[in-house]
Structure formats: C-alpha cells, structure tokens
Amino acid sequence: MKAAKEKGEVYKAEELENGDTLRQLLARSRYLLFKSPDKWTKSQKIRAELLFKQFEDIKHVYYYSLELGKIFSTNYDKDVARAKLALWYNKIEEYGYDTFTTVANSIENHYERILNFFVNRSTNAKEENKAMKAAKEKGEVYKAEELENGDTLRQLLARSRYLLFKSPDKWTKSQKIRAELLFKQFEDIKHVYYYSLELGKIFSTNYDKDVARAKLALWYNKIEEYGYDTFTTVANSIENHYERILNFFVNRSTNAAAEAFNAKIKAFRASFRGVVDMSFFLFRLAKVYA
Known part of the structure; x- marks a missing residue:
C-alpha cells in the first residue's frame, strides 16, 4: 500500500477465489471458528477451506480445540475419557504449539480432578444404558423412571444447570421443585x-x-x-x-473503569486500521476522551 502510494497508484489487494482479500478472509472467518463444521453455511465452508489452506496453524488449533470439546461433551466414562485425554495430550506435545501446551499442562496438573467430572455423569448414564440394553434384548420399549416433577434423572441433571446460576429467591416454581429433587439425589x-x-x-x-x-x-x-x-x-x-x-x-x-477505557482505546485504534504516528494518535485520543 505504501509503495503504491509513493508511486501515485491506487493499491488493489489480491483477491482469493471467493472474492475476499487476505485481510477480509481473516476478519470474516472469526465467526466460523466458534462453530463445528456441520453448522457452517455454504459460504463459511468455502471460507474455511481457503483459510486453512493459507494458515496451517489456524487449522490445527481449530481441530484440536474441537477434539478437546468433543471429549467433554460426548464421554460418560472416566476411563474412556482418561484414554482420550492422554491421546489428545500426546498429539499436542508432538505439535508443540505454545498456547495448547499451556492448556495441556493445566490438564496434566489437575488430571484427576478434571476426570472427576465424568464420574457422576458415567454412573447415571451407565445405569440407564444398561437398562435400555436389557429392555431391547427382551423386545420391550424402555421407559426411564420418572421423578415427582416428570423428569428422568438424566433430564433432571441437564435441566438443572440454569437454576444453579441463580440465587434461590430468583428461582421459578418449577425450578424450586427441580432444585429440591436435585439436592436430594x-x-x-x-x-x-x-x-x-x-x-x-x-x-x-x-x-x-x-x-x-x-x-x-x-x-x-x-x-x-x-x-x-x-x-x-x-x-x-x-x-x-x-x-x-x-x-x-x-x-x-475494581479495575472495570480501566478495562472499559482500554476497550474504547482499542476501538478508536481499530477505526484507523492501526497507528502510524503515535504522537498524533495520543493527541487525538486526548481531544476525544479527555
């Protein structure tokens, strides 16, 4: 851009296959990185393909994050989770990316405590899975035991997560009943x-x-x-x-005021696509926010 300006020419960035420049590709790809691939739109799939072709590191980080999330969201057994976490840890160690090495070290330092997450989960799921299997072998339709409010034990655990973020005086009538059953179990x-x-x-x-x-x-x-x-x-x-x-x-x-002002400075800087003259930038900042 600077070289084109010095020559008196209009700079035109090279466009990729989908019409994005490299800068646009990076900016527009941030949303797709928070989704799993099956939830990408058609344009996001094209953009992801181009992004991963251009930036190999982003591809690795995205898929390793996805794999770690999958371990926590789909496993109901402590031993299975232990094996999968160990495999994931080995991959990360081999890959050697600093940010992931930090995450992997945190998992290693709190390994048993992290695995305790799967204990209650596995106990309930195992019992229910066994009952479902037994019913299937007998050719019967499995019906989980219902609690007083009509929830099964698995539903009670899933539906109680919202009430645990509130104080008891903010619970609705159904949440009060659910909390009572949850705390009893x-x-x-x-x-x-x-x-x-x-x-x-x-x-x-x-x-x-x-x-x-x-x-x-x-x-x-x-x-x-x-x-x-x-x-x-x-x-x-x-x-x-x-x-x-x-x-x-x-x-x-707290430092909330300092953090809020820091966010304003970042937004102000972003509106100019970066800062070239620091003294002039600080002068403008003082004029706008002082």
Whole structure:
C-alpha cells in the first residue's frame, strides 16, 4: 500500500477465489471458528477451506480445540475419557504449539480432578444404558423412571444447570421443585452450590475490610472441613492473595473503569486500521476522551 502510494497508484489487494482479500478472509472467518463444521453455511465452508489452506496453524488449533470439546461433551466414562485425554495430550506435545501446551499442562496438573467430572455423569448414564440394553434384548420399549416433577434423572441433571446460576429467591416454581429433587439425589451439588453462594454473598454485601476478613476466614474453615478438591483450590488462592483480595472492600472498586477505557482505546485504534504516528494518535485520543 505504501509503495503504491509513493508511486501515485491506487493499491488493489489480491483477491482469493471467493472474492475476499487476505485481510477480509481473516476478519470474516472469526465467526466460523466458534462453530463445528456441520453448522457452517455454504459460504463459511468455502471460507474455511481457503483459510486453512493459507494458515496451517489456524487449522490445527481449530481441530484440536474441537477434539478437546468433543471429549467433554460426548464421554460418560472416566476411563474412556482418561484414554482420550492422554491421546489428545500426546498429539499436542508432538505439535508443540505454545498456547495448547499451556492448556495441556493445566490438564496434566489437575488430571484427576478434571476426570472427576465424568464420574457422576458415567454412573447415571451407565445405569440407564444398561437398562435400555436389557429392555431391547427382551423386545420391550424402555421407559426411564420418572421423578415427582416428570423428569428422568438424566433430564433432571441437564435441566438443572440454569437454576444453579441463580440465587434461590430468583428461582421459578418449577425450578424450586427441580432444585429440591436435585439436592436430594446429589448431596455434593447441594454443598457446592451453597458454598459458592456464600462466597458471592461475602463480596456483594460487605463494605468493611475487617468484617470481610472474619467472614472469609470462617468460609475458608468450612471449605477445609468439607474437603472438596475444587473448592480447596479456590480457598488456597484466597489464602495466597488474602491482603490483596481484602483491599477490594476498602472502596469496593475494581479495575472495570480501566478495562472499559482500554476497550474504547482499542476501538478508536481499530477505526484507523492501526497507528502510524503515535504522537498524533495520543493527541487525538486526548481531544476525544479527555
């Protein structure tokens, strides 16, 4: 572009097969990378093919991400998941891409805790699969046992995930019934839910550093007594950064304002397609936002 400008010519970027320039291809491909290939539109399939031809690394990263997601979304057995994660880890180690090596190392460091995700999942699914197989062998139609609200156990787990993101006072009537059944069936989920709620309440309702210190200490003692791995990690993080976390309660201020302003600067810079003259850019920034 600069060379064409110096010659007094109009720069025209080389177009690819679908009419996109390389810059347009990169910009327009970001949406398809958040979908699985079976959900791509016809134009996205063409764009993906061109993108992966141009950038081999993006292709590898996309398919390795897809593979990792598939392990978590389709497996119901801890041992099967262990084997698949080990295979995925070996591929990543061989590929040697820095970002994925970091993810792979995190999985390796918390291997058993991550695999515990598949335990409750596998227990319920295994029992139901066995019952379905037995019914099929007898030539009968399998009908899962229904709970009081009409859900099967598998449906109860799937449909309860939304209520776990809300506080009990915001539950609908059907969610209250579902929560009661869920907590009766899974004691661990009940404890984890209420401990999360308690921690959130400490941060949302306290305005005094010393009061918050005492409440966090009590919460930490409960977690230590309960001994649930995931919460022990959270509790240890709080212990390691205790004083810095408590500083939040002085003015209850976060870095949200700084992050918001940073986003504005990035948007302002993007509107000029980058910055050539830094001094002039800072001058314009001061005029617009000062």
